[in-house]
Amino acid sequence: SAVISQKPSRDICQRGTSLTIQCQVDSQVTMMFWYRQQPGQSLTLIATANQGSEATYESGFVIDKFPISRPNLTFSTLTVSNMSPEDSSIYLCSVDPQSNYGYTFGSGTRLTVV
């Protein structure tokens, strides 16, 4: 199965600042997904990132708040902009390697905004 390296693993940030999260995959994948897991909650898809095109955002999420880059088939970044305490969550990237192992997830970034 694909292996995803996600960083940082955690961060504590001041409100009003931005944080960029990186995901590196060990194989080429068409689509990469970014999820948010709020405290005590399930996972919600933020957006889908295809290489060479703008990310597609799910209802309730906007590019100005969560800009995404996808410069090649193995890498993507998610930025959480102008952060507030409500952005405190775990952010996870995911890929569908089209294998028998299902969608693969990064280890997550635990963000705390103070």
Add this chain to the structure above:
Amino acid sequence: AQSVAQPEDQVNVAEGNPLTVKCTYSVSGNPYLFWYVQYPNRGLQFLLKYITGDNLVKGSYGFEAEFNKSQTSFHLKKPSALVSDSALYFCAVRDRGAAGNKLTFGGGTRVLVKP
């Protein structure tokens, strides 16, 4: 839209006893169903998936799940639970997102296995 529901927020079981984590689904067409486990401070780990074929799916770490079309269920099971199985378990279904397929998750079930 496709959806899954996990009716139990928490399941407590003694070590060595059978473990069942419940999941029901609501889909149009044939469901693609998944189970994931999340350990503290870790990402999601894939356990197993059902696409087509045998209704009993065997996965990682001794887990299995039974697809039941008449009851629209996909319960996760383990014959003999271990303390190390204590974690958060998510059922998921492949759904149609804004850009194609995505996973839609249930609310999660916390499993506590007591020695």
